[in-house]
Amino acid sequence: PLDINIELIPDEHSAQKLKIGLYFATWWALNVVFNIYNKKVLNAFPYPWLTSTLSLACGSLMMLVSWATRIAEAPKTDLDFWKTLFPVAVAHTIGHVAATVSMSKVAVSFTHIIKSGEPAFSVMVSRFFLGETFPLPVYLSLLPIIGGCALAAVTELNFNTIGFMGAMISNLAFVFRNIFSKKGMKGKSVSGMNYYACLSMMSLLILTPFAIAVEGPKMWAAGWETAVSQIGPHFVWWVVAQSVFYHLYNQVSYMSLDQISPLTFSIGNTMKRISVIVASIIIFHTPIQPVNALGAAIAILGTFIYSQAKQ
Numbered sequence: 465p466l467d468i469n470i471e472l473i474p475d476e477h478s479a480q481k482l483k484i485g486l487y488f489a490t491w492w493a494l495n496v497v498f499n500i501y502n503k504k505v506l507n508a509f510p511y512p513w514l515t516s517t518l519s520l521a522c523g524s525l526m527m528l529v530s531w532a533t534r535i536a537e538a539p540k541t542d543l544d545f546w547k548t549l550f551p552v553a554v555a556h557t558i559g560h561v562a563a564t565v566s567m568s569k570v571a572v573s574f575t576h577i578i579k580s581g582e583p584a585f586s587v588m589v590s591r592f593f594l595g596e597t598f599p600l601p602v603y604l605s606l607l608p609i610i611g612g613c614a615l616a617a618v619t620e621l622n623f624n625t626i627g628f629m630g631a632m633i634s635n636l637a638f639v640f641r642n643i644f645s646k647k648g649m650k651g652k653s654v655s656g657m658n659y660y661a662c663l664s665m666m667s668l669l670i671l672t673p674f675a676i677a678v679e680g681p682k683m684w685a686a687g688w689e690t691a692v693s694q695i696g697p698h699f700v701w702w703v704v705a706q707s708v709f710y711h712l713y714n715q716v717s718y719m720s721l722d723q724i725s726p727l728t729f730s731i732g733n734t735m736k737r738i739s740v741i742v743a744s745i746i747i748f749h750t751p752i753q754p755v756n757a758l759g760a761a762i763a764i765l766g767t768f769i770y771s772q773a774k775q
């Protein structure tokens with residue numbers, strides 16, 4: 465039996481690694497498609513509160529249909545589950561709408577460069593809100609992350625304060641979301657996929673009244689008409705694509721979060737941004753200066769140093 469165990473463990477380990485690798489690759493690919501359609505939609509229809517709401521509505525609908533048709537098994541939840549989910553949903557809603565508002569104001573690449581600073585927020589939240597301390601190298605690794613983001617921000621050709629602040633708020637909100645989610649998922653029978661489905665539904669309920677208050681049907685109707693007259697009737701498919709891909713990439717990311725630590729998740733998320741930054745610069749012909757790109761590269765390198773220091 466001992467020999468069997470010795471042979472099985474490396475196999476199981478590599479199967480698990482392969483599974484997580486596949487989740488990561490799918491997550492990144494879906495995210496690139498989402499970011500492209502999301503920005504195409506926002507360029508023609510600058511109503512980020514509505515597009516954020518539609519993404520959540522689409523995901524909620526997809527999951528309700530999957531449960532009703534038994535493509536996916538509906539989770540068994542109790543009041544306690546929904547109560548614990550509430551702070552996660554608040555953080556998810558804020559992080560989502562803030563990132564979308566940011567992308568409606570600045571280049572997708574800029575939002576994601578600022579969002580690559582998420583590990584720095586993670587350390588600060590853990591330090592100041594959870595009282596966790598880290599070894600000195602972890603704190604030092606934040607210098608290139610913060611410095612790189614700052615360099616990229618000050619040299620950004622199309623800098624916009626709302627765009628910058630939106631990405632910063634999103635960073636802070638998502639750090640809380642990831643910490644609370646991991647805690648909420650621990651020891652619960654709800655899978656990563658269903659956990660994200662419930663999260664979408666609760667966030668949708670939270671976001672809808674705010675979206676109506678901030679933008680509202682009058683603005684949406686006028687904006688929609690303009691967008692359709694400029695782009696054509698297929699504009700609706702761009703909106704569908706951004707909404708469907710938003711749900712899919714998040715669902716896959718939650719399926720990974722189910723298997724990994726919030727730290728590994730943060731690192732995977734930062735690496736995801738490299739593909740988004742490169743793809744969006746190519747597709748949208750975003751003008752960048754060498755020093756701007758250098759700032760982004762330093763920030764991303766900082767994340768790798770951080771992951772090493774944290775280990």
Ligand code: 3PG
Pocket residue numbers: 559560561563564579638733
């Ligand atoms: C959103 O709309 O929620 C953001 O685009 C997502 O940001 P993320 O890349 O951190 O998931």
